[in-house]
Amino acid sequence: MRRRAEAAGDVDLQWPTGLGTALAVASGRALSYRRGVPRPVVAAPRWSTPRGRHARRDPENTLDAGAVARWLVGQLPPGRFNGLVLGSPHGAAVHLAAALGVPWLPVAFELPTPDIAAADGTAAGPAGERLARAVLAANPDVTVRQVYDPVWRGWSPAATAYAVVRWQRLPAAYRDLIADRLRPGAPLVVTRDVSRWLTVPAAGTVGYTFQLGGPAAGLTPPDYYERPGREPEPGAERPEDSDGERSVDRGLVEDLRRYASAHGHPVRQILYRHPDVLSGAVADLYREWLRAGDRTGNRLVVESGRLLDPWHVVRAGLVPYWCEYPLRSVVRTLSWWLAGSEPFTAIDVLPEPPGGPLPTTAPLAEWEGVAAFATRFSRVDPRCARVYPSGAVPAHHATQVMRSFPHDLPYLPFLEADAALTTLTQRGQSDGLLVL
Known part of the structure; x- marks a missing residue:
């Protein structure tokens, strides 16, 4: 975008x-x-x-x-x-x-x-x-x-x-x-x-x-x-x-x-045929990885477009779910994934403004509905919300937001590729994800 x-x-x-x-x-x-x-x-x-x-x-x-x-x-x-x-x-x-x-x-x-x-x-x-x-x-x-x-x-x-x-x-x-x-x-x-x-x-x-x-x-x-x-x-x-x-x-x-x-x-x-399938499978993988390392895995960050930061996700022990476009269909799939997952205690949402309204664009209220799945803390980023959908937010804004999250130390050991792919296969086998 x-x-x-x-x-x-x-x-x-x-x-x-x-x-x-x-x-x-x-x-x-x-x-x-x-x-x-x-x-x-x-x-x-x-x-x-x-x-x-x-x-x-x-x-x-x-x-x-x-x-x-x-x-x-x-x-x-x-x-x-x-x-x-x-x-x-x-x-x-x-x-x-x-x-x-x-x-x-x-x-x-x-x-x-x-x-x-x-x-x-x-x-x-x-x-x-x-x-x-x-x-x-x-x-x-x-x-x-x-x-x-x-x-x-x-x-x-x-x-x-x-x-x-x-x-x-x-x-x-x-x-x-x-x-x-x-x-x-x-x-x-x-x-x-x-x-x-x-x-x-x-x-x-x-x-x-x-x-x-x-x-x-x-x-x-x-x-x-x-x-x-x-x-x-x-x-x-x-x-x-x-x-x-x-x-x-x-x-x-x-x-x-x-x-x-x-x-x-x-x-x-x-x-994968739909980007949302890979997003959900990787989010499940992160949660399993965090819990295997005695972490809660209960804080979700919803990223979109270029508003993402893989380093701060790992540093803060977050579960990442990435949305390619701010569409109604994308938010609907995310909502179904949340409904079928164990509840998260905290959800932060970073919706990247598309630059203009379209009938297919998810309104801000739907992003707020995503955050509302959290049991304790929910937030749609105020800067993104202020200019959504017709404004613009620089890509480094995600870094500015997530650098304020506390460290989750010590860092977990890296995943082995074979084990990670096995988990992705199990998570995505019914959703259109194929691992070869």
Whole structure:
């Protein structure tokens, strides 16, 4: 999810962007604090074109997906690790990595395309294809998905359209991390969002697809493609069923299998069709982990979007439940999970404002209803509540809130990957979570 700050004139000069980037930074920060070492300071790559009213980006000359991978790995502290979690961007996957004491890395990143959003809907596809040609020419190991969602992201040209650049093979920086910084036999866990969406492939550009809309608005593909009065253009490509924008490229999974096998690392996979399923399973895992360490496990923090902090969750002995979008359906699923769980004595809720009201957006009263499940203490964060749903809250606000929670010392020993995956299998077997 974007914030209004990203609509500033020079923000589109910086990349990578998107949820995956924010989660990778949070993962690196959590590992640094747990190890008691300074956080790495790695400057983000920027477009090399000059700033100014007439400055134009040239992806072919500036976009280097390998440099993005090096920047992402650069967020990690020095030293060796007992494993690696990578895959679709999901806050619960980052919490899983924190419980295992290992890094989390994305397999894709987003590229803001505000120029495409400024065009009308019919021009967004061809404009995205022109951008994709330059990106693909300079980076043969990636695919490009242009996403245009005038419903969810319509309040800002920089947020309405963006390109998802996905690796088809492991980038060199990830290979070096696996070969040089993982301990012998350390497992690799791939989290995969296997949800579906309609996309339009480009006949003349291999590796490029166009996606109208997305799940963020709480709508379905027919809501975008079959609106009353919308007639397909003559000769236009018909949308096809495809992987969602959060999916992991299957070629990368196979490449990872081969490379990991050659270096003696087993590969496990976690597949889910709905993000809420993984959130509930990881929350159950945390509660079991805390109670095995003689902790109560009775304080829940509900995070959303980029409002999360895996380090302070571990430090304070909290149970985390992460919501991807502030939708009615998401809050309803969370409420059912709470209803079926042993009651929590305290619940803190951090609802990230979506930036504008929609019929599918959960009203603040529903978030307050979630907090009301607590038996003693319940709170919806006042700053989030004050600006919800049309305002904006910086991502570091979650850190500011959770750093005030008391320490829960001593720190628990990290979970073993096999034991954690067994627990996830038991918790999610009836809810659409598959562990391979």
